[in-house]
Amino acid sequence: MKVFQIALLFLLVVPFVEIYLLLQVGGIIGAVPTIFLVVLTAVLGAWLLKQQGLATLQRFQSSLAQGTLPAYEMVEGPILLVGGALLLTPGFITDIMGFACLIPQLRRKIAQYVIENHLIQAGGPFQPARSAEKDALEGEYHKED
Template identity: 40%
Template sequence: MFRILFVLFIVVPIIEIALLIQVSDVIGGVATIALVVLTAVLGAKLVKQQGLSAFSNVQGQMAQGQMPASELFSGLCVIIAGVLLMTPGIMTDVIGFMLLTPPIRVHLANALVKQIGAQMHAKMSAQQGGFSHHAQQSPFEQPQSSFDKTEGVQEQSSTIEGEYQRKD
């Protein structure tokens, strides 16, 4: 967590200041300030448009009884893009405009799903490593019957069957 905060509050502003100085050397100070203001205004307009579109898509999917996972991720990307575009700087503007591009959002969503799937698989494999063979079944598989159908012999199970009678 410390590394992330360090990058956000120390490294990113240093990079932004260096880029603004280099751009102002090439196009001038007034033009650089105008560029930063223009990207903020254009970014705000695009964020509003795409944010409302994402919101209506989420509502439509929920009305149909579907989980709007991709629309929620798209909305999150639009929010992050809005924050980045409102932050003065060249690098944050580039990243913000990239997040407003639908193909890049789709690519990010696919990469995130792949990463989460790999982490879940690794955790499930680690959890099942120390258990017996019976516990190594996937949680998505159907449980096996406690009786062997060919011989009628009961396998070892954690369920204790029996009858009881209450005597008062």
């Protein structure tokens, strides 16, 4: 539930902060340069997203070809999607967070954190399989009319 509360707070606060920053920057450098800067970060972000996405896909395919589980690449894919969405959202804070998702070393650390702390504890795909005997209940059954 805590993650939901943080996400809700994020969705409520960030737009107001973004508007405030856009107005402040627009007051300093002007409206047209501010709009140009926002569009430039979106275009640059889309280009970087394409580059990083293709590199991640290539590593994914290479891991599969070697017969290993591409765990990091499977987690990095959604991180890249979030980063791309943040970069396409107008604003400076979302752009900083979006560019952070596109930095390979930082993205790898985030993926490592997710894999080690969330998937294993939640009984995700990296958890050893449980024995069917452990979950079996023994007893007799008969139907009464």
